[in-house]
Amino acid sequence: xxxxxxxxxxxxxxxxxxxxxxxxxxxxxxxxxxxxxxxxxxxxxxxxxxxxxxxxxxxxxxxxxxxxxxxxxxxxxxxxxxxxxxxxxxxxxxxxxxxxxxxxxxxxxxxxxxxxxxxxxxxxxxxxxxxxxxxxxxxxxxxxxxxxxxxxxxxxxxxxxxxxxxxxxxxxxxxxxxxxxxxxxxxxxxxxxxxxxxxxxxxxxxxxxxxxxxxxxxxxxxxxxxxxxxxxxxxxxxxxxxxxxxxxxxxxxxxxxxxxxxxxxxxxxxxxxxxxxxxxxxxxxxxxxxxxxxxx
Amino acid sequence: xxxxxxxxxxxxxxxxxxxxxxxxxxxxxxxxxxxxxxxxxxxxxxxxxxxxxxxxxxxxxxxxxxxxxxxxxxxxxxxxxxxxxxxxxxxxxxxxxxxxxxxxxxxxxxxxxxxxxxxxxxxxxxxxxxxxxxxxxxxxxxxxxxxxxxxxxxxxxxxxxxxxxxxxxxxxxxxxxxxxxxxxxxxxxxxxxxxxxxxxxxxxxxxxxxxxxxxxxxxxxxxxxxxxxxxxxxxxxxxxxxxxxxxxxxxxxxxxxxxxxxxxxxxxxxxxxxxxxxxxxxxxx
Numbered sequence: 299x300x301x302x303x304x305x306x307x308x309x310x311x312x313x314x315x316x317x318x319x320x321x322x323x324x325x326x327x328x329x330x331x332x333x334x335x336x337x338x339x340x341x342x343x344x345x346x347x348x349x350x351x352x353x354x355x356x357x358x359x360x361x362x363x364x365x366x367x368x369x370x371x372x373x374x375x376x377x378x379x380x381x382x383x384x385x386x387x388x389x390x391x392x393x394x395x396x397x398x399x400x401x402x403x404x405x406x407x408x409x410x411x412x413x414x415x416x417x418x419x420x421x422x423x424x425x426x427x428x429x430x431x432x433x434x435x436x437x438x439x440x441x442x443x444x445x446x447x448x449x450x451x452x453x454x455x456x457x458x459x460x461x462x463x464x465x466x467x468x469x470x471x472x473x474x475x476x477x478x479x480x481x482x483x484x485x486x487x488x489x490x491x492x493x494x495x496x497x498x499x500x501x502x503x504x505x506x507x508x509x510x511x512x513x514x515x516x517x518x519x520x521x522x523x524x525x526x527x528x529x530x531x532x533x534x535x536x537x538x539x540x541x542x543x544x545x546x547x548x549x550x551x552x553x554x555x556x557x558x559x560x561x562x563x564x565x566x567x568x569x570x571x572x573x574x575x576x577x578x579x580x581x582x583x584x585x586x587x588x589x590x591x592x593x594x
Numbered sequence: 595x596x597x598x599x600x601x602x603x604x605x606x607x608x609x610x611x612x613x614x615x616x617x618x619x620x621x622x623x624x625x626x627x628x629x630x631x632x633x634x635x636x637x638x639x640x641x642x643x644x645x646x647x648x649x650x651x652x653x654x655x656x657x658x659x660x661x662x663x664x665x666x667x668x669x670x671x672x673x674x675x676x677x678x679x680x681x682x683x684x685x686x687x688x689x690x691x692x693x694x695x696x697x698x699x700x701x702x703x704x705x706x707x708x709x710x711x712x713x714x715x716x717x718x719x720x721x722x723x724x725x726x727x728x729x730x731x732x733x734x735x736x737x738x739x740x741x742x743x744x745x746x747x748x749x750x751x752x753x754x755x756x757x758x759x760x761x762x763x764x765x766x767x768x769x770x771x772x773x774x775x776x777x778x779x780x781x782x783x784x785x786x787x788x789x790x791x792x793x794x795x796x797x798x799x800x801x802x803x804x805x806x807x808x809x810x811x812x813x814x815x816x817x818x819x820x821x822x823x824x825x826x827x828x829x830x831x832x833x834x835x836x837x838x839x840x841x842x843x844x845x846x847x848x849x850x851x852x853x854x855x856x857x858x859x860x861x862x863x864x865x866x867x868x869x870x871x872x873x874x875x876x877x878x879x
Contacts, residue, residue: 328786332675336682339672340689343754346704349719363718366707367726409595425600427873432607434865436815438837439858440610442617442851446627447610466602473599498595527697529818534842544699548822551703558707565703569696576695580688587694587759588766590808 347566354378354563361559381564384556387539388546389567392526395457395542399464400521406465407472407517412506414473415480416488417498426477433470433590437530448535455537463535464525471524472517475589479513480506512582519579520586523572543568611858618851625845636852647853650833653745657832658813660749661756665809666802668753669760674790676761677768687765690758698755702822705751709736709823741829748820748830755819756812760805767801768794807868811861833857 349366357374382389414426437444444463445454453459483506491501529544536545547568551561576583618636620629640647672690676683693701708719711734717725724732737747771794779789817834824830826839833853841850 324786329678329680332678332680335671336675336680336686339668340686343689343693343758346701346708346754349708350704363716364722366718367723406599410599413596423873425596427869428608429599429603430869431865432603434811434861434869435607435611436834436854436857436861438815438834438850438854439614440607441614441837441854442841442847443610443613444606466606469599469603502595523695527699529697529699529821530838534838544697544818547703548699548818551706551822552825561703562707565700569700572695572697573692576692580691583695584691584762587691588762 350562350566353559354381354566356559358559361557363558377559377563378567380560381550381567384550384560385543385546385564385567388541388543391457391540392542392544392571395460395464396522396525399461399468399525400518402461402465403468403472403521404514404517406469407474407476408507408510408514409502410469410473411476411478411480411513412502413498415477416483416485416501416506426473429473430470432467433474437467441530441534445534454535456540457536460531460535460540460542463531464521464528467531468521468524471586471590472521475517475520475586476510476513478589479510479516483509515579516582516585516589519575519582520589522575523583523586526572611855614851614854617847618855620848620851622847622851623845623849627847632848636848637856640849640852640856646828646831646836647833649741649828650831650836652742653830654814654816654832656742657745657748657752657816658810660746661752661813661816662806662809664749664753665757665760666805668757669764669805670798672757672761673764673768676765687762690761692758693755694759696755698818699822701751701755702819705754706823709734709747709750711735711738737824737830738827744829745832748816748823751823752813752816752819756809760809763801763804763808764798767798771797803868807864810864814857814860814864 352369353361353366354377355373355375356370356377358376360371360374361377410429414422448454448459448463451459453462487505488501491505496504526542527544528542529548532542533545533548536542541549547561547564550556550564556564616629619631619633621632622628672686676687680686710716710719710721712718713721720736721733724730734747735744736750737744739747775793776789779793784792815834816832817838820830820832820835826835834857837850837853837857840846840853
């Protein structure tokens with residue numbers, strides 16, 4: 299089973315320091331190896347970004363497969379311009395899709411998280427687990443009824459329908475993040491407000507909502523990234539004029555007419571919004587990521 | 595306040611699963627829905643006779659093995675190094691995690707050119723790089739290798755995208771191990787290797803479980819990465835793609851529904867025990 303270590307009697311700082319210095323030469327080699335490994339790994343992770351960037355910044359004349367790895371002679375925007383012309387309507391669709399979808403699922407998640415953490419009732423834990431299961435299902439298992447429903451409801455084909463679907467299937471993860479966040483708010487606060495006569499909704503508006511800004515940041519950023527990057531719902535539920543950028547990019551890459559350098563620039567364009575969010579607000583993104591592991 | 599979400603999930607998740615079950619046991623092929631009951635015929639056909647489905651299942655298994663094995667090894671190695679408080683820790687962590695913010699489609703398009711199998715004057719991507727630095731023996735046909743090995747190479751972009759997530763989970767696990775425990779083991783004369791083998795790795799078991807469950811269910815559902823990387827090459831087919839093409843291109847709605855349900859069952863086998871265990875622990879607290 300787990301650690302078979304004798305009770306950690308008393309580790310004074312002196313003992314600990316001696317233990318450390320005793321291993322110093324080997325530790326130093328290990329450290330150097332460690333840094334080398336981390337640098338090598340970083341090169342692997344940065345490789346595709348490097349290729350996309352140097353390819354994107356070459357002029358049309360410079361582009362050739364044989365010089366794929368070489369730096370561009372200067373900053374040329376030919377490729378980005380061509381890719382932007384091709385993807386512009388889809389980038390706009392993606393923005394129009396992503397922002398309302400993120401806000402909608404965040405609001406529902408905040409309601410649910412609040413009730414499930416502060417107004418527990420018989421079966422509320424089971425209800426929560428049933429909600430959570432929704433984020434693991436392969437959407438192929440609901441895709442046929444979903445298409446039928448969307449057609450009947452007149453929501454098939456456009457961006458509004460896709461927004462609706464992303465709000466619904468965003469509920470599990472947003473509920474999870476808000477529930478864990480609100481669980482850390484002291485119950486006494488809720489109790490006191492209840493004694494003062496505040497009701498379920500009043501407590502939410504006046505106590506929980508003002509406290510929940512960080513949770514909203516995590517959820518909005520997480521949902522923005524998820525919805526922006528999503529492909530399956532988008533490709534099945536929208537017509538070409540409403541395609542978000544992932545579907546359009548996939549088509550661009552599959553076409554024989556569009557050159558590989560324009561595809562690379564297009565891929566980078568499609569990645570820039572979520573990458574910017576990651577670079578500027580990575581802290582919140584990583585919290586959303588860890589929340590997705592259910593137990594963290 | 596809970597009602598709207600509960601109703602939506604009840605209908606769109608559980609109601610629609612029930613509806614898919616009904617379609618999967620019907621004779622619906624073609625554009626006009628038909629719900630005449632045929633029992634488990636569609637499932638039997640897939641499991642017993644459908645070669646494309648069999649190839650898809652094998653591909654999923656090979657891919658999952660490479661992906662999960664790779665994520666555990668890479669994630670653990672990176673997390674252990676980062677945990678040793680080396681310089682630049684925050685920067686490294688950001689670099690390892692940023693691909694998680696990128697779409698599988700973007701990843702697929704970029705790696706389509708990095709893992710380009712073309713030879714001669716059309717050589718490009720990693721093969722070109724290996725050629726020019728004298729590592730010719732690494733030149734590969736990548737995902738266009740003959741089955742079942744082609745799909746194993748799809749593990750490379752998948753690991754590029756998600757091994758950072760495994761790293762983050764392992765790092766969180768490592769950080770939760772108190773320093774006292776390590777010092778105590780060192781004072782007791784444990785070597786660094788013994789410290790990791792006897793003390794730290796056993797304590798990371800819950801993190802390994804999280805990685806297997808989360809990345810495992812993603813690998814069972816893998817879909818967009820393969821499409822962006824290879825178009826719809828049949829050699830790299832998986833049930834998630836088969837469901838999509840047989841339903842919406844060939845109008846075999848009953849077969850598509852059956853594949854969807856089988857996918858759901860495979861994911862549920864992995865995830866339900868985990869959710870149930872989490873739920874039990876919560877209520878005991």
